[in-house]
Amino acid sequence: MQETRRRVLEALADGPVGGPALADRLGVSRAAVWKHVEALREAGFGVESRDDGYALTDVPEFGGAAVEFGLEAPFDVDYHDSLPSTNDRARELAGEGADDVVVLADEQTGGRGRLDREWASPSGGVWLSAVCRPELPPARVPVYTLAAAVATTAAVREVGVDARIKWPNDVLVGDNERKVAGILTEMEGEADRVSWVVVGVGLNANIDAGAVPETATTLRERVGDVDRAALTRALLERFDELRADPESVLPAWRERAATLGRRVRVETPGGEVVGEAVDVEFPGRLIVATDDGRRRVSAGDCEHLRPV
Ligand code: BT5
Numbered sequence: 001m002q003e004t005r006r007r008v009l010e011a012l013a014d015g016p017v018g019g020p021a022l023a024d025r026l027g028v029s030r031a032a033v034w035k036h037v038e039a040l041r042e043a044g045f046g047v048e049s050r051d052d053g054y055a056l057t058d059v060p061e062f063g064g065a066a067v068e069f070g071l072e073a074p075f076d077v078d079y080h081d082s083l084p085s086t087n088d089r090a091r092e093l094a095g096e097g098a099d100d101v102v103v104l105a106d107e108q109t110g111g112r113g114r115l116d117r118e119w120a121s122p123s124g125g126v127w128l129s130a131v132c133r134p135e136l137p138p139a140r141v142p143v144y145t146l147a148a149a150v151a152t153t154a155a156v157r158e159v160g161v162d163a164r165i166k167w168p169n170d171v172l173v174g175d176n177e178r179k180v181a182g183i184l185t186e187m188e189g190e191a192d193r194v195s196w197v198v199v200g201v202g203l204n205a206n207i208d209a210g211a212v213p214e215t216a217t218t219l220r221e222r223v224g225d226v227d228r229a230a231l232t233r234a235l236l237e238r239f240d241e242l243r244a245d246p247e248s249v250l251p252a253w254r255e256r257a258a259t260l261g262r263r264v265r266v267e268t269p270g271g272e273v274v275g276e277a278v279d280v281e282f283p284g285r286l287i288v289a290t291d292d293g294r295r296r297v298s299a300g301d302c303e304h305l306r307p308v
Pocket of ligand 1: 084085086087088108110111112113114115117118119120121127128129169170179180181182183184200201202203204212213215216217
């Protein structure tokens with residue numbers, strides 16, 4: 001949100017406040033204040049003009065302004081009711097030089113998982129992609145996927161759903177381990193430095209269970225509808241803290257992991273690895289104790305197996 005508009009909104013939230021007083025305080029004209037108030041109304045905020053000034057009466061349920069209002073992380077939000085894929089839009093913006101922008105949509109018509117799998121994205125979800133430009137060699141980017149998984153799990157837990165992480169990128173819920181969220185990280189860069197990273201998160205929020213695959217669940221199914229703007233803020237704020245302190249990601253990931261201590265089968269580009277998942281190591285490799293010794297796995301699809 002533009003800085004003056006954000007300050008107008010904050011003043012209204014503490015209001016009522018008169019237009020002339022607000023213009024004085026912000027060092028802008030009364031006409032400018034009026035324009036910002038109109039823009040906020042258009043973004044879905046309820047602003048009443050009363051004898052004692054403007055007062056904030058309503059905050060939009062979801063959208064760019066709703067998420068940015070009170071967001072304690074340095075992201076601008078690029079919101080769309082519907083997009084083919086927030087990752088695609090984020091890649092476009094990244095190519096144009098964007099940094100710390102979060103593309104957010106209510107619905108995606110061409111949502112993607114890894115390896116171009118389909119990602120069901122009906123209206124009511126949190127479909128977002130964060131564009132970042134970290135000073136990082138490409139080999140370390142997987143830590144961003146882990147950070148996003150931790151942030152998503154933490155945000156989901158805040159609404160009372162006990163979520164856990166399946167390596168590397170799934171957020172699961174319940175004894176039957178239904179998937180409530182997935183992460184798709186993409187990047188571009190040179191050998192020694194990334195140019196940009198796009199971290200895409202798909203979180204099944206206010207969606208009927210019938211609209212997602214059978215292996216999936218939604219927050220609506222678990223706890224009813226949630227405040228998506230607050231959920232998105234919680235997720236972005238936690239992600240921002242973690243990316244600032246990469247050393248903190250692994251311990252936080254281990255604490256929330258469903259995979260560690262489990263028998264797993266991982267389909268890797270180099271073949272199948274079966275054994276007990278014993279740990280993760282920087283920047284995100286899974287260590288599997290197999291009959292032939294320890295294997296370190298950087299990428300793949302992981303399945304939790306029953307104990308033998
Ligand atoms: C993922 O892939 O889990 C990454 C999903 C990332 C989606 C976000 S939404 C915002 C951003 N924009 C995009 O276009 N994508 C990102 P993967 O691990 O490959 O899992 C894909 C599999 O999950 C599918 O093959 C289905 O089996 C299952 N699936 C599809 N839609 C789902 C949903 N809504 N919830 C849970 N599982 C789903």
